[in-house]
Amino acid sequence: MKGVILAGGTGSRLHPLTRITNKHLLPIYDRPMINYGIEALVQADITEIMLVTGGPTPASSSGSWGTATSSASTG
Secondary structure, rough: EEEEEEOOOHHHOOOOOOOOOOOOEHHHHHHHHHHHHHEEEOOOOOEEEEEEEOOHHHHHEEOOOOEEHHHHOOO
């Protein structure tokens, strides 16, 4: 089964916190915010996760399919 996490946007309402990093990488307690979404998909036995990111222009957006095991082993 496949899952999609939408992690786009500029985070303008969170300035100055998002001036240096993406809002989804900001820590919530001891982990980045994006980690909670990834963990929820893994616990639901989702085997393929697509992370959709975006920048200020459509040309800077990217997304990539991979398995949960392959993405976990790269970091």
